[in-house]
Amino acid sequence: AQSVTQPDIHITVSEGASLELRCNYSYGATPYLFWYVQSPGQGLQLLLKYFSGDTLVQGIKGFEAEFKRSQSSFNLRKPSVHWSDAAEYFCAVGFMDSNYQLIWGAGTKLIIKP
Amino acid sequence: DTAVSQTPKYLVTQMGNDKSIKCEQNLGHDTMYWYKQDSKKFLKIMFSYNNKELIINETVPNRFSPKSPDKAHLNLHINSLELGDSAVYFCASSQDSLSLSLGYTFGSGTRLTVV
Numbered sequence: 634a635q636s637v638t639q640p641d642i643h644i645t646v647s648e649g650a651s652l653e654l655r656c657n658y659s660y661g662a663t664p665y666l667f668w669y670v671q672s673p674g675q676g677l678q679l680l681l682k683y684f685s686g687d688t689l690v691q692g693i694k695g696f697e698a699e700f701k702r703s704q705s706s707f708n709l710r711k712p713s714v715h716w717s718d719a720a721e722y723f724c725a726v727g728f729m730d731s732n733y734q735l736i737w738g739a740g741t742k743l744i745i746k747p
Numbered sequence: 748d749t750a751v752s753q754t755p756k757y758l759v760t761q762m763g764n765d766k767s768i769k770c771e772q773n774l775g776h777d778t779m780y781w782y783k784q785d786s787k788k789f790l791k792i793m794f795s796y797n798n799k800e801l802i803i804n805e806t807v808p809n810r811f812s813p814k815s816p817d818k819a820h821l822n823l824h825i826n827s828l829e830l831g832d833s834a835v836y837f838c839a840s841s842q843d844s845l846s847l848s849l850g851y852t853f854g855s856g857t858r859l860t861v862v
Contacts, residue, residue, distance in 0.1 A: 665847040676837060676853040684848065721788055727847040734803065735851065737790045
């Protein structure tokens with residue numbers, strides 16, 4: 634069965650430092666890839682997505698992600714985090730042969746140190 | 748002009764009660780979803796409707812019954828509530844069931860607490 638792995642349950646980063654959140658998926662075909670952010674007490678907001686083309690995609694709030702087919706990864710990055718970035722981040726992957734249903738990672742909680 | 752709106756935002760109820768959560772989207776999307784997020788933040792899909800037709804029905808107790816009166820609305824009714832039903836329930840919508848080009852749009856969630 635297809636699966637999505639976010640290996641880090643939580644990550645602590647100092648404000649102003651760079652960030653990378655990891656996401657790996659188990660299936661070989663080109664997937665539809667998403668990163669969502671959930672601020673405390675809020676719903677999920679789409680940060681960015683990738684279907685095809687340039688493997689480095691830009692999103693909202695200064696985030697970017699890079700699709701690496703050889704590693705089945707879609708890691709999320711930000712060069713300098715702000716305290717307001719503290720939230721839960723979810724990677725999700727959709728596949729044509731799973732009827733485009735999104736498969737979700739377990740989430741990574743980002744903690745910002747002042 | 749909220750895109751996906753859920754009501755109520757909070758729901759506290761006793762075991763054994765029946766409750767409903769409502770969801771409406773004004774995006775013109777064809778497909779709507781119900782997700783359950785447990786205390787560890789894990790997201791589990793429960794149901795999906797495409798243009799009022801049930802297309803995803805995951806292994807969920809039959810105490811949970813979705814209803815879609817039209818493609819802009821998807822309600823969730825829960826009978827005989829149990830302590831384990833306590834969670835945050837999210838409604839979401841997408842353009843259609845065979846297109847992920849725009850991703851999903853989520854509501855802000857309903858926090859259900861069963862006491």
